Amino acid sequence: MLQMNNIKKIFRTDLVETHALRDFSLQVEEGEFVAVTGPSGSGKTTFLNITGMLETFNSGSYLLDGQDVSQLNDNQRSKLRNEKIGFIFQSFNLIPDLNLYDNVDVPLRYRGFSAKERKRRIENALERVGLSARMKHLPSQLSGGQQQRVAIARALAGEPLFLLADEPTGNLDSLMARQVMQLLEEINQQGTTIIMVTHDAELARRAQRNIHIVDGQVSDYQQLQPVLEVAEA
Amino acid sequence: MFEIRPILSALLRHKSSTFLIILQIAITFAVVVNASSIIKQRIEMMNRESGMPEEHLLTLNVNAFGANYDLENNIRADIELLRKTPGVVDAVAINQVPLTGNGDSGGISATQEQYDNRESIPVGFFMGDSHTLNTLGVKLIEGRDFNEQEVIYTAERPEVKSSIVTKSLADKLYPNGDALGKPVYIGGGEYVTIVGIVKKMSGSWVHSSLFEDSMISPIVSLDRFKRILIRTESPQVTAKLLGEVEGLLIARNSERVVTGVRSLVEHRARAYSGDNAMTIILWSVIILLVAITALGIVGIVSFNVNQRIKQIGTRRALGATKLDILRYFVTENILITSLGLMVGTLLTIGFNVYLVDQYDMPSFNWYLIPVGIIIMLLVGFVSVLMPALKASKVSPAVATQSI
């Protein structure tokens, strides 16, 4: 479903070249829940941006649902992003001036669905995250956890190939974080593929598969459990 | 795929700044339409056909002071001299010259009864000899010109029998179009007969209602202050004579002072200088006002774009193309501009009603409103384009940046 081979991403300034990703390869199959972890500066965000087609890369290949992403222009990438990927951001990124209904509506508008279809999907998605009663509320009237659930509804409404979550619980307290995590797990169990980028090892452990990025490459050893368990205890 | 409803609800979240732009556009629109209406009306007035070859005409005044100055013979000799001058087509001693703002006016009517009931029509009275029409260069469309025998040279109130009127005046006196040969009452029970009708001729007062209503009589009034009108072959001769004619006349007889040597082109410029100034000032006001409003839109939209960088990035991440983003801001702006123009249209009409009521301004042409709307929409579009293009260039990657 998603296949990256030898992806290389270099940031150039006048003075230095930074290799954010070097020979990065990854394959994700349908239905998986993959957590991508790594220390800050490891290339996690670059991985996220490239996976989400928010950024281009220098070399290597990225096949998404069989399509070679590197061959696409900006408009085509936007379209693909809209159809295949459901984004969940650390800071929710809801549009403050729009109510929940209109927020979930945003990606559907760009998809060009009919009004009826959009309505069905929005109501459905909000139902799934348990917020259908608060459709007319503004984001500022909700708690952080609720806001993130709206963001998840927004990601789900387009029925994407996979959800791409960036530290989905990073801005939440532990109770809310747990609830959001539970929701993601439920969604995964219902068949949606999830790729989650996080620095939180405990969260990562709850995923089926963990990928650890160090220095722009997938690290050989995958588990740091004992250390963290000690820390947690 | 215009997101009108969500844009509207987002705008309603920012009532005050939206309201301010709407108000600004509304007032700008009202000022622009009303100012253009005034400009248009002034330009139309300034462009009225004069019926005369203005570039070939110049005028001057002769102020005789000699104690034993023979008025009639001097006037005859002056005119004869001028008519013989190379490059001069014709010349005439006349009581008033079109476009100069000086002269004689009064009321006339088609019947004595109308005159007694004070239903007379205001006219400009022109007096000159049988060369008057030819010198003015106006076109006779009915009847005949004056002949030399009818011309009366006098310092007293003359008894004239014939007169030539402009078409405009003829139609007011005799609306059936049969003015030729009919009488015109000039007061005191006296009347003159219309012997000729002139197609078009400017009067002396450009802002007067009688501007195009003139009556010419075959009289040369013997006066120490005498106006002379000269028609030349070309603008070059006019320019040359402007410098030479004073010397020419003084050389013939030095017991007078020649003043006011001016071309009709200059008289026209002077007559309309106020309107011309008003036009220029109003143009400046329009241009500056539209510029201010455009700059205001650029400023506000730029600010909004800066405020919404994250939101734009998110939209891009969720699948909006660059064009979608551009379209979002342009649609938003067109919506606000349209609202402003709706309010503005009401304001425009109200403002115009006030101007018509208070200052006797003619009311504006309705087509100025749609034209104004199109122009303002274009201005709004152009102003929003720069910041909107900037917005469309926001990278979708900002969505994943923590501030």
Add this chain to the structure above:
Amino acid sequence: MISYYLKLSWLSIKRTPMLTALMIIAIGLGIAVSMTVLTVNYMMDKDPIPSKSHQLFHVQLNTFGEGHSNSRTTDGLPYQVTYQDAMNIHRSEVPLRKTRSLSTGFSVIPAAADKPPFIESARAIDSDFFAMFKVPFIYGSVWDKSVDEAPKNVVVIGQALNDRLFDGQDSIGKQINLNTNLYTVVGVVGEWQPAPRYYDLNNGNFNETEVVFVPFSLLPVHEIPSWGNNNGWRVETINNYQDKLASEIMWNQYWVELSDDDMKHQYHQWLKGYIGEQKKIGRFAQKDADASLKNVIQWMKQNNVVTSDNSILVGLSFMFLAVCMINTIGLLLAKFLRRAPEVGVRRALGASRREIFIQHLVDVALIGLIGGLLGLALGQLGLLGVKNLYSSYSQLVYMDTTLIVMAICISLGSSVLAGMYPAWLICRTNPSVYLKIQ
């Protein structure tokens, strides 16, 4: 504290240079346009003789026959008076001062044969004229009062003519030749150019003053012609100057100086008596024929010294200023809201609402001041343009101290007014909202 606010303002200006520049331009243009228009209007409307504008009265007599009126004025009265009325009402002893007045002109013939004759505009008046309208003398003085009744060839000339004929020397007692008649110079008047030229609003409101003044009593002697308007309302056969003097044609003007309301009332009564007398011989045929006394200010208003074009432009320029200010409010809202997080911090650190409010108003006032100064500079350019457009106004068009102070006050006042709402909005917002988001 103010200096601290000023420092903050300066910092905030530096932080948002584009928004600030837009606001300054908007205020500057608004002030420039409105001040340009206001200057012209103010100068036209200005009291040309503040010390006496309420004592000098222009006399109008309704000599019209039944059914006639002056269609160009609101009161329907004639602008001028007939010669016979000017002569008759001059008999009244009520006014403090009084003068008949006629716009005319002469050919001035220099003594030296090689110098060509030239035309000068002139005014035929009575001896009180100079004291009434405060015309300053540099040499000599006015002719004796007796000349107002018993004509004599005497003349008062203006400085410009004295310079031209006598090289600016004291010319009292010398003779000048006007239309081949010799006149003795009794006085030379100095700089005197009221604007508008309120003593004769029928012949060019902003024309130059005359440089030749002769006794009005000379009219029949030299058959002095009118260079102004001659308004008739009935058919009269005028074959010569004598006919004109005896006619109902209105071609003279009449001014009186009345020191107080009592005197004005008394004079009005006198004029009513005169009208009653005249009715007996068939003149003043209208039933309620009356006299009207208008002081300088009323007379200027009646004659539309401030044209409707001027008034429209004043209205437009204030709408222009309004747009500029609305524009500024919008930009200020943007600028202040951007600063909301900082305000949140300040509030959290103990700043009161009042302090936040004042800080933002100081911000706005600074911008308003800079905008006002820019507006003054641009306004000078605007006035230069107006001077080119209306050559006859050139002497009018300059900003005096009052106008400069006014410009600064308008820009400060209107920008602070414009800043009120955004400043109120920002000081009212809950600081915690902004602290949380960051």
